[in-house]
Amino acid sequence: MLSIKLITLLAPLTVLGAYTPQSRSSDLVVRDNGQTCTVQSGGSNSTDDSPSFRDAAKQCANGGTLVFKQGVDYYFNTPVNATLNNVNIQLNGNIHLPQNITYVQGIVNGSTGGNVWWINLTGDHLNFTGSTNLSTGWIYGHGQQWWDANPKNGSGIASRPHLWRFNVTNSYLKNIKIRKPIAWVTTLNGNNIDVQNVFVDAATTPNGGFPFNTDGFDVAAKNVKISDFAIYNGDDAVTINNGGENVTVTNGLIAGPGCHGTSIGSLGQAQGVYQTVRNIWFDNIKVHGCVYGSRIKTYLGGQGIVQNVTFSNYDVSNTTFPIYLTQNYFNQGSSQTQNGAGVQDGGNYGGRVDNSSVIIENITYKNWKGDINTYHPGDGSCVTSPCWYDVPGSDGTQAIVIGCSNSTTCKDFRFQNIQVIPQSYAQTQINCTNLDSASNPNLGLVCTNGTLITK
Ligand SMILES: *[C@@H]1O[C@H](CO)[C@@H](O)[C@H](O)[C@H]1NC(C)=O
Ligand SMILES: *[C@@H]1O[C@H](CO)[C@@H](O)[C@H](O)[C@H]1NC(C)=O
Ligand SMILES: *[C@@H]1O[C@H](CO)[C@@H](O)[C@H](O)[C@H]1NC(C)=O
Ligand SMILES: *[C@@H]1O[C@H](CO)[C@@H](O)[C@H](O)[C@H]1NC(C)=O
Ligand SMILES: *[C@@H]1O[C@H](CO)[C@@H](O)[C@H](O)[C@H]1NC(C)=O
Ligand SMILES: *[C@@H]1O[C@H](CO)[C@@H](O)[C@H](O)[C@H]1NC(C)=O
Numbered sequence: 001m002l003s004i005k006l007i008t009l010l011a012p013l014t015v016l017g018a019y020t021p022q023s024r025s026s027d028l029v030v031r032d033n034g035q036t037c038t039v040q041s042g043g044s045n046s047t048d049d050s051p052s053f054r055d056a057a058k059q060c061a062n063g064g065t066l067v068f069k070q071g072v073d074y075y076f077n078t079p080v081n082a083t084l085n086n087v088n089i090q091l092n093g094n095i096h097l098p099q100n101i102t103y104v105q106g107i108v109n110g111s112t113g114g115n116v117w118w119i120n121l122t123g124d125h126l127n128f129t130g131s132t133n134l135s136t137g138w139i140y141g142h143g144q145q146w147w148d149a150n151p152k153n154g155s156g157i158a159s160r161p162h163l164w165r166f167n168v169t170n171s172y173l174k175n176i177k178i179r180k181p182i183a184w185v186t187t188l189n190g191n192n193i194d195v196q197n198v199f200v201d202a203a204t205t206p207n208g209g210f211p212f213n214t215d216g217f218d219v220a221a222k223n224v225k226i227s228d229f230a231i232y233n234g235d236d237a238v239t240i241n242n243g244g245e246n247v248t249v250t251n252g253l254i255a256g257p258g259c260h261g262t263s264i265g266s267l268g269q270a271q272g273v274y275q276t277v278r279n280i281w282f283d284n285i286k287v288h289g290c291v292y293g294s295r296i297k298t299y300l301g302g303q304g305i306v307q308n309v310t311f312s313n314y315d316v317s318n319t320t321f322p323i324y325l326t327q328n329y330f331n332q333g334s335s336q337t338q339n340g341a342g343v344q345d346g347g348n349y350g351g352r353v354d355n356s357s358v359i360i361e362n363i364t365y366k367n368w369k370g371d372i373n374t375y376h377p378g379d380g381s382c383v384t385s386p387c388w389y390d391v392p393g394s395d396g397t398q399a400i401v402i403g404c405s406n407s408t409t410c411k412d413f414r415f416q417n418i419q420v421i422p423q424s425y426a427q428t429q430i431n432c433t434n435l436d437s438a439s440n441p442n443l444g445l446v447c448t449n450g451t452l453i454t455k
């Protein structure tokens with residue numbers, strides 16, 4: 001417990017401290033018409049500040065700087081859309097989402113498709129810069145009450161909004177600080193995006209509800225760099241989704257309770273839709289107390305390809321499944337894909353047909369060290385039986401669990417220098433299905449259900 005608290009306290013300072021005032025002021029150089037548009041605030045949550053933001057965004061839509069005043073609280077009582085080109089957004093104050101759950105649910109239910117990104121930004125050369133001052137420049141989701149309102153055996157209450165989306169090109173996001181998001185935090189679409197210095201605190205209070213679906217980054221963009229981040233959450237810290245290409249994710253600290261580490265997917269849920277993820281590099285990642293360190297997840301009967309992914313220099317501690325892959329993904333709470341239950345049902349895959357797979361190839365795991373959560377595996381996200389993350393036969397000694405559909409669906413995997421050991425100091429095991437030697441000539445280990453033997 002002590003170590004988690006210490007990390008919690010130190011992480012934002014370390015991560016944000018890497019940023020110098022000098023580099024921040026240079027970001028403020030406006031290479032446009034020089035206009036500054038200041039977002040006005042009504043001063044309390046009884047005034048909706050979203051219209052002021054929309055006004056400022058309209059005035060400074062093409063060249064300009066949008067400023068949230070230092071230390072001021074802004075209440076975004078309604079969602080905002082803005083298209084901004086050649087614009088800097090400077091968040092020196094705090095943005096709050098509304099605290100009334102039924103009111104927010106009403107907005108989500110009233111939206112077309114039921115998917116709302118509370119802040120939806122589009123544009124070219126759009127920079128977002130938060131404050132380096134830790135006492136201001138936050139986005140407050142007020143999510144704790146949503147997590148606490150989740151009923152027993154529920155996997156998150158209905159009609160939750162996503163926090164924000166950037167669908168941008170040639171853009172920078174820096175010094176982002178988010179506290180208690182309701183659920184999904186940052187969606188990235190677009191091309192050529194550089195993200196630096198991020199702190200997401202979606203850790204629940206002691207005895208609080210599980211922070212379901214608090215994904216840190218959902219990346220479906222191309223040519224993206226995400227670096228220097230600390231994410232405490234209850235789902236994937238960073239996941240690369242369909243369309244993600246040329247993404248590097250470096251220098252991260254991921255912790256829970258409830259975190260699910262760094263991921264690819266899920267892919268292949270929509271059968272008949274070909275999905276791709278290419279050229280992804282996760283490097284220098286610390287994972288503490290998560291269910292997974294790295295995870296690749298695809299659905300049975302999906303189509304597409306995951307190609308050229310490297311997970312290097314991982315330092316994992318107290319992690320249930322450090323290296324994990326499934327081509328038979330089980331999404332808790334979704335009736336379409338309850339194949340876990342289906343397996344026990346004598347091969348009835350809950351309506352899914354095992355006639356195709358997302359092919360996974362050229363995957364490298366390199367330089368991993370740390371320990372496996374032997375004694376208290378899993379987290380508080382388990383509300384089905386068997387549990388969604390249950391691996392039959394696992395006993396807290398498996399550093400690697402790879403479950404491929406058949407001998408041709410996982411190709412050119414390579415493992416190098418994997419030194420992850422059980423907390424019991426028993427021999428490290430591997431659970432490995434269909435990682436065929438003909439398809440994987442340079443595997444670097446022996447694929448057996450037993451003791452991990454490297455070659
Ligand atoms: C955002 O834009 C979309 C598409 O134009 C629209 O459907 C939606 O209502 C807008 N949302 C807001 C809050 O303006
Ligand atoms: C955004 O930031 C980058 C890097 O700091 C800078 O080169 C670019 O000019 C900025 N864009 C705008 C619109 O100011
Ligand atoms: C406004 O703020 C008060 C005090 O923090 C809070 O109790 C109330 O729920 C908030 N209302 C909305 C709509 O966010
Ligand atoms: C919360 O929002 C609902 C729906 O808009 C409203 O009926 C209710 O009065 C609000 N509650 C508070 C405490 O403001
Ligand atoms: C986000 O904004 C863009 C551009 O205004 C719009 O096309 C899109 O539909 C919006 N998305 C949502 C979910 O509001
Ligand atoms: C992002 O913006 C581009 C260009 O405006 C558009 O074609 C694309 O559909 C948008 N993506 C999403 C997910 O909204």
Ligand SMILES: *[C@@H]1O[C@H](CO)[C@@H](O)[C@H](O)[C@H]1NC(C)=O
Nearest residue numbers: 191222223245246247278279
């Ligand atoms: C991704 O990177 C590769 C190798 O540098 C390059 O050939 C490809 O064009 C890039 N993809 C995109 C969408 O920019």
Ligand SMILES: *[C@@H]1O[C@H](CO)[C@@H](O)[C@H](O)[C@H]1NC(C)=O
Nearest residue numbers: 278279280281282308309310
């Ligand atoms: C594979 O991905 C790496 C980044 O991890 C990139 O440097 C390399 O160019 C990619 N290879 C190809 C053939 O695109």
Ligand SMILES: *[C@@H]1O[C@H](CO)[C@@H](O)[C@H](O)[C@H]1NC(C)=O
Nearest residue numbers: 279307308309310362363364
């Ligand atoms: C395969 O992975 C290696 C190591 O990441 C990379 O250098 C190479 O470019 C990849 N090849 C292809 C075809 O993606």
Ligand SMILES: *[C@@H]1O[C@H](CO)[C@@H](O)[C@H](O)[C@H]1NC(C)=O
Nearest residue numbers: 001289318373376377378379
């Ligand atoms: C590992 O995490 C579990 C929660 O999953 C916790 O109960 C246990 O105390 C942790 N062990 C260590 C050694 O940190």
Ligand SMILES: *[C@@H]1O[C@H](CO)[C@@H](O)[C@H](O)[C@H]1NC(C)=O
Nearest residue numbers: 355356357405406407408409
């Ligand atoms: C293995 O999976 C691939 C891709 O789904 C499929 O084309 C092939 O028929 C399968 N092979 C066997 C032996 O099941």
Ligand SMILES: *[C@@H]1O[C@H](CO)[C@@H](O)[C@H](O)[C@H]1NC(C)=O
Nearest residue numbers: 391392393394402403431449
């Ligand atoms: C290995 O993992 C698979 C899931 O990928 C599971 O079904 C199987 O029971 C496990 N085997 C052992 C021996 O742990």
